[in-house]
Amino acid sequence: MSDNENIKDLSRRKFLRNSAVTGVAGAGLAGGFGAGTMMSSRPAEAAQNNEHHVEPGELDEYYGFWSGGHSGEVRILGVPSMRELLRIPVFNVDSATGWGITNESKRVLGENAPLNGDTHHPKVSYTDASYDGRYCFINDKLNTRVARIRLDIMRADKIITIPNVQSIHGLTLQRVPSTERVFAAGEMIVPLNNNGDYLDDPSQYWTMMSCLDAETMEIKWQAIVDGNLDNCDTDYTGRFVAASCYNSSRGMTLPEMMGPERDWTVFFDVPAIEAAVAAGDYTTIGDSQVPVVDAREQAHEGRNTFALYVPTPRSPHGVNTMPPEGKYCVVSGKLSPTCTVIEWSRVGEWFDGGLDDPRDTVVAEPEVGLGPLHTTYDNRGNAYTSLFLDSQVVKWNVEDAIRSYNGEEVNYIRDRIDVHYNIGHIKASLACSRDVDGKYLTALCKFSKDRFLPVGPMHAENDQLIDITGEQMKLVHDGPTYAEPHDALMIRADQLNPSQIYTRDDPYFAETVAMAEADGVTLETDNKVIRDGNKVRVYMTSVAPNFGTTEFRVKRGDEVTIVVTNMDTIEDVSHGFALVNHGINFEIHPQQTSSVTFVADKPGVHWYYCSWFCHALHMEMSGRMLVEA
Numbered sequence: 001m002s003d004n005e006n007i008k009d010l011s012r013r014k015f016l017r018n019s020a021v022t023g024v025a026g027a028g029l030a031g032g033f034g035a036g037t038m039m040s041s042r043p044a045e046a047a048q049n050n051e052h053h054v055e056p057g058e059l060d061e062y063y064g065f066w067s068g069g070h071s072g073e074v075r076i077l078g079v080p081s082m083r084e085l086l087r088i089p090v091f092n093v094d095s096a097t098g099w100g101i102t103n104e105s106k107r108v109l110g111e112n113a114p115l116n117g118d119t120h121h122p123k124v125s126y127t128d129a130s131y132d133g134r135y136c137f138i139n140d141k142l143n144t145r146v147a148r149i150r151l152d153i154m155r156a157d158k159i160i161t162i163p164n165v166q167s168i169h170g171l172t173l174q175r176v177p178s179t180e181r182v183f184a185a186g187e188m189i190v191p192l193n194n195n196g197d198y199l200d201d202p203s204q205y206w207t208m209m210s211c212l213d214a215e216t217m218e219i220k221w222q223a224i225v226d227g228n229l230d231n232c233d234t235d236y237t238g239r240f241v242a243a244s245c246y247n248s249s250r251g252m253t254l255p256e257m258m259g260p261e262r263d264w265t266v267f268f269d270v271p272a273i274e275a276a277v278a279a280g281d282y283t284t285i286g287d288s289q290v291p292v293v294d295a296r297e298q299a300h301e302g303r304n305t306f307a308l309y310v311p312t313p314r315s316p317h318g319v320n321t322m323p324p325e326g327k328y329c330v331v332s333g334k335l336s337p338t339c340t341v342i343e344w345s346r347v348g349e350w351f352d353g354g355l356d357d358p359r360d361t362v363v364a365e366p367e368v369g370l371g372p373l374h375t376t377y378d379n380r381g382n383a384y385t386s387l388f389l390d391s392q393v394v395k396w397n398v399e400d401a402i403r404s405y406n407g408e409e410v411n412y413i414r415d416r417i418d419v420h421y422n423i424g425h426i427k428a429s430l431a432c433s434r435d436v437d438g439k440y441l442t443a444l445c446k447f448s449k450d451r452f453l454p455v456g457p458m459h460a461e462n463d464q465l466i467d468i469t470g471e472q473m474k475l476v477h478d479g480p481t482y483a484e485p486h487d488a489l490m491i492r493a494d495q496l497n498p499s500q501i502y503t504r505d506d507p508y509f510a511e512t513v514a515m516a517e518a519d520g521v522t523l524e525t526d527n528k529v530i531r532d533g534n535k536v537r538v539y540m541t542s543v544a545p546n547f548g549t550t551e552f553r554v555k556r557g558d559e560v561t562i563v564v565t566n567m568d569t570i571e572d573v574s575h576g577f578a579l580v581n582h583g584i585n586f587e588i589h590p591q592q593t594s595s596v597t598f599v600a601d602k603p604g605v606h607w608y609y610c611s612w613f614c615h616a617l618h619m620e621m622s623g624r625m626l627v628e629a
Helices: 003-017 019-027 104-107 270-280 344-351 398-405 507-518
Strands: 063-069 075-081 083-089 122-129 130-140 145-150 155-161 164-175 181-188 205-213 219-225 226-232 242-245 263-269 292-294 308-310 315-320 328-333 339-343 361-363 371-378 384-388 391-399 415-419 423-428 440-445 461-467 474-481 488-492 526-531 535-542 550-557 557-568 575-579 584-588 591-599 604-609 622-628
Touching: 019 361, 075 461, 083 155, 104 155, 104 507, 122 164, 122 488, 130 164, 130 488, 145 164, 155 507, 164 242, 181 226, 205 361, 205 415, 219 270, 242 315, 242 328, 242 344, 263 270, 263 315, 270 292, 308 339, 308 344, 315 371, 328 371, 328 384, 339 344, 339 398, 371 423, 384 398, 384 423, 391 398, 391 423, 423 488, 423 557, 440 488, 507 591, 535 550, 557 575, 557 584, 584 591
Parallel strands: 164 226, 219 292, 226 315, 535 557, 550 622
Antiparallel strands: 063 075, 063 488, 075 083, 122 130, 130 145, 145 155, 164 181, 181 205, 205 219, 226 242, 242 263, 263 308, 315 328, 328 339, 339 361, 371 384, 384 391, 391 415, 423 440, 440 461, 461 474, 526 535, 557 591, 575 584, 575 604, 604 622
């Protein structure tokens, strides 16, 4: 049996093993592999531990930003140690920090916001296509939101719900000259004015690409498109954003959605859209005042002014621009064994009238394996694509794939490595920036099966870290993770400069400071109770091991606001404020002010205490709320 036949047999066997997806996707996968894929699969070979071990007390080389999936959070990992350093609550309630409980977090979330989410794609802001460490943006697919996280204090400071669409899936950022725009791809198609008038008329169902101002987090514009938008990425000039687009037939059922042999990669000309908006050539939908332009093919006679639709096989998913120059983007067709390589300059030629056929932007379509989902890169011209059905990472050379596409006899596949199991997202270190360094690759595997101790019906997922510095990939880390991280990225540690303590003028608690000033209170020194009818505001400082106010009295039914200011200056001396039997617990880190508002509806004595271990007399750091009947 030839090597090529071995590959076919192995892939088919793994394909059939994945019975959960066979019935769905099997009929849609093109059979066979070309010469470019003639390389045997091999088990994951482990690197020598001492090559990547981070000793106790040593610091990691990279910050890793992991989406938290159904937890609604973002996780910070050290890489290569894979130590979890922090969980940043975003679209969830966090009982350790008080996120979703404090007044400060509720102002970010919105008073009526759902306190759950589904985070997918963390993206760190850029200056000239290098990470600048200012912000991390994250989407909530579940509730159609986008959040911005300040990376100095690692807390979300802006959250916006996107109108006119449902389920923000793809999220990407402008790279050049800096992150001035955030692009959010709406996935599910719905009636444009989703007010109940077109429930049974799918011909009225559409979705849109949304553009946000990165500083104000306000929506600049939306563009109506054909099909369901999926993942997205930008070029290295600041002109274009691209999105994979599946369900080009705009079907309502699975067979309808996976019917076409080709769907699209959609490229948006951002300056053209913004010129139309500036000229007033737009509409609005329903109660929303967001400018909306029509980028559908049928809305334009001849050449589409706003969007280019490049036919792409089949049910395309990942869209990833190749660093460091950003010459190509690779689109992975999850129901095809191929990736599609599109040259960004040719996209520009098409918009400028130099090309007639959208497929002329395609420069390669390598066959890489079954179930390609996402592609990432090293700094040596190689791409790495995750193969969901084959449970592999395949390494291939982009320029060789282009040569093969042009008819040369060349093997573009460099290596394959088994991962465990059914990999989704994949990301190499710094691979979304011009500083790509080709050191590590993360493999986020959806199934762990028998790799870890069983813990009941819910199985852990599996994060793997792979060394990609050599010709062959080598496994560095293999460990369980809580469901369900979707994506990750790694930035150099020196590209981030988080604060060690808060500053007293931090805008994060500016509204609380303004309230105190209106009450004539100096937060740094005063411990006072302000009574305003049935509204009571209790101000207290905290310095280990004491709260400045150790007793206050209110009446049943009073609306009580408690404001705590931590005046400690040592970076590790954090305090918490926990009010027993009231579900109230929140962080107060050095020089931070936090507050909470609630109704005192339980008469009696209620103790509060410091919930973050801060001092030898930590247990004694407490006080009483006395509620009169």
